[in-house]
Amino acid sequence: MEEHVKQLMADILNVDLDVIDGSTSKDNTASWDSLSHINLIVALEQEFQVSFDVSEIESMMSYSDIVGALERKLQN
C-alpha cells in the first residue's frame, strides 16, 4: 500500500518517485501547495475508494500522515 501511495503522490505532485519518503510533507515540497493538496486528497479517494472528511483532509499534510489516515480508513 505504501508503494502505491508513493506512486500516486509522485504522479499528482509531479515529482520523481524517489523523492517521496518518510519525511515528505507539504512544508518541504514545493509542488505541494493548497491546490495540489486537494487534488491529492481526491486522487487518494478515487484510488482507494474512500472518503475523507474536512478534519481528516486538514490533518493529512505529510506522507506519513496520509499512510496513517488510509490505514485507519481501510481497517473499518
Next chain:
Amino acid sequence: MSSSAADVAAIRASFVSSLQGGERFLAINFARRLLEIDSSLRQLTFISSQLEKAPHVKLALKPLRVALLSSFSIEFLRDPLMVYTFLSGIRLHLYFSGFGQFQQEIRNPASGLYGFSPDVVILAVEGSDWIPGAYHEYSEQLADGFDTVLSGFRDEFQNLMQAFRGNCKASLLVNNFVPPVWKKLGILDNQSTVGQAHLVYVLNESLADLCRQHPGFFTVDYAGLVNRQGALRWYDERMNLYARAPIRLEMLPELSREYVKFFRGFTGQTKKCLVLDLDNTLWGGVVGEDGLAGIQLGPVYPGSAYLAFQSAILDLHKRGVLLAVASKNNATDVDEVFARHDRMLLKREHFVSMELNWRPKSESLQKIANEINIGLEHMVFVDDNPAECEEVLRRFPMVTTITLPKQPEKFVPELLQDGLFDGLALSSEDRRRGELYKQREKAEALRNSSGSLEAFYHSLEMEVTLAPVKRASLARSAQLTQKTNQFNATTLRYAEADLADRMQHSDWLLTTVTVRDRFGDNGIVGLTAAYFASDALEIDTFLLSCRVIGRGIETAMLGYLYKRASQRGVRFLCGRIIPTPKNIPVRDLFERHGFERVSEAEDGATAWALQIQSNELAMPAWMKIQIDEEVPAES
C-alpha cells in the same frame, strides 16, 4: 474488457513516445484510450504533465488562448480542460483571473485579462455568488419583492457586456445559473409567483436574451449540464466549504467537455459528415444472413432502439450534417431494405454516398471524402465492430470513430454526447447541405495500403483455434451452416443429425474455427467439412461468419486442410464454389490461394484443385494458430 496495469503502462508509454515524436493524431488516440480505461484525477494529471513537456512546434496543434473568470476556485479545471481540449487537437494557453475579481477584471482596461489577449473568455460564476437574492438571501428579500433583483441583474450584465466589448474582441462564454438545489419554500416554491425556480428562470432568460442580441456572446447551458449529471452528484459541499471548490473534482471532465464543444466550433473543427455502418448499427442483425424479415427495426425492442438511433441521425441530417454509408454488404441486400422495409426512417436520398463493398472501411472513407470534397478530419465513423474502427484509426487517425456499445438504447447518447456536430451558427445552407455537395471528377489515388493493412492485422492479436467438431459444438456448427450466406462456398445446409453422422465417419473431417482477438472472444465463427475420396481431400463445406471476414482466417483454414491432406498422402485438395446471390465475397477463395480451376458447370458452379506437395501452405504471420487434434480416426 478490463485492462491490466501492464496494458495501461504500455499505452502510457506509446502515448509519451508519440507525443515526443510530434505525431499529433497518434498521441490523441492513445490519450483517448487511456481516458476510456480510467479518467481519474491521476490519469488527467499524468496526461496534462506530459502535454506540458511536449514539443509543441512539432505537434502543430491549433492554439487557443482562453481566460477563465470565476467566483470560486476554478483553477482545478486546468488539467481536465487541457486534456480534453488536447483530444480535439487544440493547445490551450490558459489565464485564471484573481479569485472572485471577475467584475474588476472585465471593467478595468488595463487588467491582466486583456493583457493576456484571449481568444475566448469564460465567465463561470455560480448563481448563488452573483445574485444572492435568489439564493441564500432569498428569505430576507421576500418582503421587498424581486423586481430590483431581476432588473438589477439585467442592467448589470448588459453593462458588463459593453465594458467587455469595449476592451476586447474575444468571444465570451457565460455559464447560466443552476436553480437552488434546496428551495426555501419547499414544495410551495413552484406555487408562488416569486419562487426561487421562477427567479432563476427569469435570470437565465435575461442572460440568454442579451447574449443572442450581440455577436460573440454565448450562453453555456450550465444548468442543463448540472441537470443532466444531477445536482446532488455535481456539487461537493465539503470542498466548497474547505477550498471554495463547489464542483466535485470528478465532474470537471464533464464541464471541460462542454467548453470543448465551443472551442471546436471556434477553431473550425466541427464535424461535417457522419459515416455509418449498416448491420447492427442502423438495424439489429445482419441483413445478408437474416434477410429483410429477420433484421430488427420496428416498435418492439431492440428494433425500437435502432429506430430511435435512426431518428437522431435524421435530426443531424436536418441540421446540415452529411450522411454516408460504409458497409460490408451486397448491394442488392441493402437496396431491398431501403426499398421495401416499411420501418426505415432513413431513406436512400438522405445519404450523399453509399460504399457497399468488401474492402477495408478506410478505403470507403477515402472514396467518400473525395466524392463530397471534405477533409477526413471532418468525418465521424460509426460502427458496432471495434476492429473496423481500429482499422480506420490506424490509417486515418484524424477521423473520429465511435464504437457502438452492445445495447442499442445507448447508441443515441454515444453519438450526441460530445457535440461533435455542434456548430456555432445554423444557416439555410447548413439545412440544405445534403443537396449541395460537389462530385469530384477523379478520386485521389489510394495510398498503398498493403503494408499498413498487415500492421492492422497484427494489432488485432488474433488467436485462431481449429478443432474437430464435438458433441458440445455440434449445435453451433449446424447453426452456422443454416445461417451463413455470404462467406459460404457451397451453402449446403445441415441439421445436427447430418453433422453427427459425418462426425462418426473416418473419411470425414469436420473442423470448427474459433477466433479470439484483442477485443474479445468471438466464439466459433467458421466451419469446414471435408472428406477423403480416392486421391483427394474434397471440401464439402467452407464458411466464415461475416464478422471476421477479411482477416486472412480462411488462409489458415485452407492451410490446415492442406496439411491433413498431405498427412493422409492424397495428391489433391479440392473444393467447389456454388454461386448464390449472397456469396460474392467467397467467389475468389480458391483462385486467391493458387488452386486451379478444373471445371465449370452450366449453373456457374466451379470445381478447383490444388496439388499437394511436400511443402506446407504459408500461414498468415499475424495470427497465432492452435490446432486441437483428437487421435486421427484414419489409420
